[in-house]
Structures are given as structure tokens and as C-alpha cells.
Amino acid sequence: MMKLKLFISFLLVPFIIVSCDLNGESHEKYTGYVSVVETIIPDSAWTGQSVPVYARATAPNGCWSDLKLYLGKSVVADTVYGISATGLYESYNGLCTEVLISDDTTFNFKPEVSGMYLFISYSSILEPTYDTLYVLDSLPQNR
Numbered sequence: 001m002m003k004l005k006l007f008i009s010f011l012l013v014p015f016i017i018v019s020c021d022l023n024g025e026s027h028e029k030y031t032g033y034v035s036v037v038e039t040i041i042p043d044s045a046w047t048g049q050s051v052p053v054y055a056r057a058t059a060p061n062g063c064w065s066d067l068k069l070y071l072g073k074s075v076v077a078d079t080v081y082g083i084s085a086t087g088l089y090e091s092y093n094g095l096c097t098e099v100l101i102s103d104d105t106t107f108n109f110k111p112e113v114s115g116m117y118l119f120i121s122y123s124s125i126l127e128p129t130y131d132t133l134y135v136l137d138s139l140p141q142n143r
Contacts, residue, residue, distance in 0.1 A: 029090040034059040034067060035123040036085050038104075041131045046138040047114050055121065056104035057085030062097030064089055071107045078113070083121045111135040 040054040055069050066088040074080035087101070111117060117133040 025093055027090075027092055028094075029088070031086055032089055033122070033124045034064065034085045034087045035125060036069070036083050036121040036129075037102075037123070039083060039119065039121045039129065039131055041119055041133050043132075044134040044136060045111060046136055047111055048138050049110070051109045051111065051133065053083070053107040053109050053119065054104065055083050055085075055107070056102060057087075059087050059089075059101040062099045062101065063091040064101045067101060067103035069103065069105045069107075071109070077118075079115055079117045081109075081117065081119050083119060085122075109133075 034057050036055055036057050038054075038056040040052075042051060045051045053071060055071075057067050057069055059067060064087045067085055068087070069083065069085045072082050072084070074082065085103075111133070114135050114137045117135060119131040119133065121129045121131070123129075
């Protein structure tokens, strides 16, 4: 009985493989990281002040779409933040239009503690870039 099941399995494998054929075409679709290419952060701010953190991401060709930027806090240190971006890649036969895809956003960051904050902008092909924000205690009349 076991030999019969094994024999039938071997017979079905070619049919399964043939039924998955795309007639010579290939299709790729996944969500992946794209590069954060620009970050604008003020040099300093006061505690409790809303600070604009601007970021722009790009993807290298027209197979990319739906770019999204994220600002995340480090789990290791309270004053380290990461800026990253993702996008949806979809290609048929590896053909993509030669156009730069980009998206941007401004995050509102509100520091509650004084000190130096580090922002790391990640790239899919380059080294990360680092920006610092110095946060000072607010004036007593502003508390």
C-alpha cells in the first residue's frame, strides 16, 4: 500500500509542475525595504515642543509602488529613533519602467525629556545616515 502511494505521488509531480507553468513568463511580488534619501531635522528643540521630522524615500524603478515611511523608537535606548521605508515590488518578466518612485512625509516628534536624540535613516543600498536633535529643558513659564 505504501509503495502504491509513493508511485502515485511520483506520477503526480510532473502534472503539478506543468500546471504551475506561466507560459514562459515570470512574476515577482513582495514587500521590501527602499532607501530613505533625505531627512530634515532641526538642530535643537525644547521639551514638550512638537518637532517636525521630514523624510523622503525613493525606489529605483517603476516596479515599486505604495511606499511607506516609518519612525520607530529603539528598544535598546529611549533617545534613538530609526527612520525606514518599505514599498511593494511587482514585476512581470523582470521588466520595469525607468522612473524614480518617491514619497515623503513629516512626522511630529514631541520629546518629553531633555538630552541628545539620535535619528538613524536607513537605506537599502547605502550606509545609514545619522542626525542629532538636542533637546533642552523648557523655560519655567512654558511648563
